[in-house]
Amino acid sequence: MIGDFHAVLDAIASHTRRLLWPAQIRRVGLTSHRDGLPPNERAAIALAAGIEALVGEARPHPSQLTPATTPWLRAALHLRAASDLIATHFHSDGRPRTPDAAATDTRALDAGLVDLGHLAAAILSAEESLALRALQIGVSKTVITTHLPGLGHLADLTRNLSTADRGADPDPRARLQALPQTWTPIRTDEPVLELGDRMHRLRQATFDMTAEHGDTLATLRDITTIGIAVHAHAAAFHGARPTTAADPAPGAHGAEALVLRGRAWQGLHRELSHFVTLAPPHATVRDDLVALSRLLPALAPLEADMSTATHADSAARRIGASLNGAIATMTDIGDHSAGAFADLARSGALRINARDLPRDLVTDDPALALDRLRGAFVRAPDAVVDTIQTQYRAVRQHPVEAIAVTTPLGPLPNPRRT
Structure with missing residues (x-):
């Protein structure tokens, strides 16, 4: 149960990285701080780093090696699919590889961070009830405090994401939601x-x-x-x-x-x-x-x-x-x-x-x-x-x-x- 909860958090961290502007990820990194970064990007970097400090940085995450048989795991699977969809539009160095990516600017990705902030806040709010349920079924307090140590500091970061002014423009959000699948060119030579x-x-x-x-x-x-x-x-x-x-x-x-x-x-x-x-x-x-x-x-x-x-x-x-x-x-x-x-x-x-x-x-x-x-x-x-x-x-x-x-x-x- 706690492991499945961590799976969703890890998927949120992965999606946060994916929504940060690809070129900036390559230049700044996830744990670096640089003067002049917009508040929502600083919050996004801190959120991803904070989640990874809790759930680990192993890739693939252990939850990805098992079938998605619980609601938490299915939620993580769907969020990872969204990350993969965005990833298909960019090269590994951050350059766009599709016309849709070329037309997607930082405002559209910031709009995605706003939505992700709301989702992350809802997920993190389940920590207390999850800890109580684990205690009721006999999980030791040591295990609970290790894996659910109190995530209020991460919840604060989600509020910084979900209230960022740069992500409040509905037009970029609509463009991000309309980002289609990457179409494979038809090779007609064979x-x-x-x-x-x-x-x-x-x-x-x-x-x-x-x-x-x-x-x-x-x-x-x-x-x-x-x-x-x-x-x-x-x-x-x-x-x-x-x-x-x-x-x-x-x-x-x-x-x-x-x-x-x-x-x-x-x-x-x-x-x-x-x-x-x-x-x-x-x-x-x-x-x-x-x-x-x-x-x-x-x-x-x-x-x-x-x-x-x-x-x-x-x-x-x-x-x-x-x-x-x-x-x-x-x-x-x-x-x-x-x-x-x-x-x-x-x-x-x-x-x-x-x-x-x-x-x-x-x-x-x-x-x-x-x-x-x-x-x-x-x-x-x-x-x-x-x-x-x-x-x-x-x-x-x-x-x-x-x-x-x-x-x-x-x-x-x-x-x-x-």
Whole structure:
């Protein structure tokens, strides 16, 4: 319990260092004091140094070597992720490596220190109750006073951070909060590298999709098309015939598992196609879809006569590794897509033509039956949403794991249409 508390404090120290202007970190250091430094920067340096004096300077911190199984550890994990995001925008010597970093000035990072000061103050306020709880469960006073010695001096520093005038400007804070993920340039000079870059960018786009407002159905449909293609060509690489093979049994392994997963993406594509879309797909997702339709047939033709995975040459191994990486990435993309679809369902934004609803569902509802006769667009019934969410569960695990795919409403489309 106390160790998890220290983990959050260590994450605060790490994030403090990251928010200090990178060039200044290199010039001044964390424990040095120089006349003329703004008060908030002096407080930030003192806060990081004070926390490290308590929790130690070991890197990685011991808490980073264990799963985040408690609320304290999960909080530390999320804060470290924020630090890593900012770090990707700067070189180790403090120079910006992205256009976003070049446009981010010290005021924006000072705004981050203001928010961090509020967070650190809230965390430090838990020390007394944590010490009392530890005493109640039998932890010795010596251990408590060693690891929770009274952190009021650090709380004072957080107040200096959270009340700094230089960080009170809302515009820099908005710019810092809007700092995006670093986009990896697409290397188009070699197909294997281009496949990896595009799958990486696709995963980033779908991660951001869950935080965006608006209609994402067109993007979700494009993603299902990519899922079909990636699994079909990977299955062909491993010797399967995805366009002509019968549906494998649930829990299939090897190349058949790839065919099964591709059919699951295919079922999702058909079901999502029934919904009304109000906005075009994400531009980079559509670009990646077009590019993958060119790359995948060149790397792993569907009409291959034998398994390319059995070849011993280095080129085949590189292609196989890239395709396997694409399959693993699609599990993350499936997870992000499921979250975006769930958000759409909760918002009531899913509209479907009543004529596309299953007959048994319409028969039991007179209002839907009338809407079906009129060809009206209605809010998607819960049964339809639940079926699609079940299908998403089938694509959120890696196909090497045994899965049971629930049959979607109606038969799956003919695989020759993919």
